[in-house]
Structure formats: C-alpha cells, structure tokens
Amino acid sequence: MRKLALALSLMASPALATGLQIEVAGEANGTITVDLFEDVAPGHVERITTLAEAGEYDGVVFHRVIEGFMAQTGDVKFGRIGEDMRMAGMGGSDLPNLPAEFSDISFERGVIGMARSAHPDSANSQFFIMFAPAPHLNGQYTVIGEVTEGMEIVDAIKLGKGRNGAVLGEPDRMVKVTVTE
Numbered sequence: 001m002r003k004l005a006l007a008l009s010l011m012a013s014p015a016l017a018t019g020l021q022i023e024v025a026g027e028a029n030g031t032i033t034v035d036l037f038e039d040v041a042p043g044h045v046e047r048i049t050t051l052a053e054a055g056e057y058d059g060v061v062f063h064r065v066i067e068g069f070m071a072q073t074g075d076v077k078f079g080r081i082g083e084d085m086r087m088a089g090m091g092g093s094d095l096p097n098l099p100a101e102f103s104d105i106s107f108e109r110g111v112i113g114m115a116r117s118a119h120p121d122s123a124n125s126q127f128f129i130m131f132a133p134a135p136h137l138n139g140q141y142t143v144i145g146e147v148t149e150g151m152e153i154v155d156a157i158k159l160g161k162g163r164n165g166a167v168l169g170e171p172d173r174m175v176k177v178t179v180t181e
Contacts, residue, residue: 095125107134
C-alpha cells in the first residue's frame with residue numbers, strides 16, 4: 001500500500017533517482033541498497049547525500065540498535081570507529097539542523113527515518129533503519145527512504161543492550177557510503 005501511494009506521488013512530480021549504497025562491516029558484513037525519497041523529504045535527502053559525497057559517513061558506527069525496533073547511525077561528530085564512543089549519538093554535522101518534513105509514509109520494516117531530539121526541527125545527520133513496523137513514529141519523524149536490497153545485512157547488525165539500545169564493545173560500522181543515481 002505504501003509503495004502504491006509513493007508511486008502515485010512520483011507520477012505527480014517526477015524525481016531524481018537518488019539512492020545510497022552502504023557498505024557495512026562488523027557482525028554484519030555486506031551492502032545495503034537504499035532508495036532515497038527526494039520528493040518526500042528533499043531537504044533531508046540533500047543533507048544525507050551531501051554528507052555521503054563528502055565521506056562524512058565513512059567509518060561511522062551503528063551506536064544505538066534496539067532488537068525488533070531499529071538501528072541508528074550517522075553521528076558524524078562523535079560516532080567514528082576508533083574514537084571515544086561515550087558521546088556517540090550526541091552529535092551531528094557542522095551544518096544547521098533541518099526543519100521537519102513529515103509525510104504520511106508509515107514506519108514499516110526497511111523504512112529509513114531521520115533521528116532528532118525532542119524538537120521536531122532538530123534532525124541533522126543521524127538516521128535509523130526500521131527492523132519492524134513502528135506506527136507510533138508515523139508523522140513524528142521525517143521519512144527519507146527505504147532499504148531495497150540488503151535487509152538481511154540490517155538484520156545482522158550488532159544489537160545494543162538495555163532500553164536505549166547502546167551498543168557495547170565494538171559496534172558495526174558503515175565502512176563506505178556511496179550516493180547512487
């Protein structure tokens with residue numbers, strides 16, 4: 001149903017074919033292919049692709065991974081492999097935060113959303129990939145895309161511990177993030 005609604009919106013306004021290839025290493029090893037929804041969240045997609053093209057996501061860990069919920073990454077300030085992980089998840093890029101671009105797309109398995117603080121206009125560089133549907137996020141977070149290949153890689157990402165899903169020890173990481181067209 002979600003894909004049909006998206007297909008209808010794409011027919012109404014043609015969009016560029018933008019996506020990502022995310023090479024993951026750690027407990028999960030492989031490539032995740034992502035279709036970015038530039039027609040749904042143009043500002044957020046522009047931010048993600050700008051950071052990816054600059055190599056900002058390369059070496060960034062999945063710092064928060066909650067079984068049955070989501071895997072979060074993208075802290076380009078504090079989330080690099082080999083650095084002090086105690087601040088991972090607390091930072092973003094040097095670019096300004098983004099205004100929310102909420103849509104009616106549901107947070108289903110494989111959907112990617114922008115992480116933010118309590119303020120709706122605080123998304124910056126962090127994003128999360130859904131393991132399962134989470135309807136409580138609908139209309140509360142910006143949807144930026146969905147996994148089209150490699151969901152088995154997402155499922156294999158090292159899980160975090162506790163209610164907040166903090167990853168202990170050596171977290172899985174994005175080795176290389178490449179923008180595709």
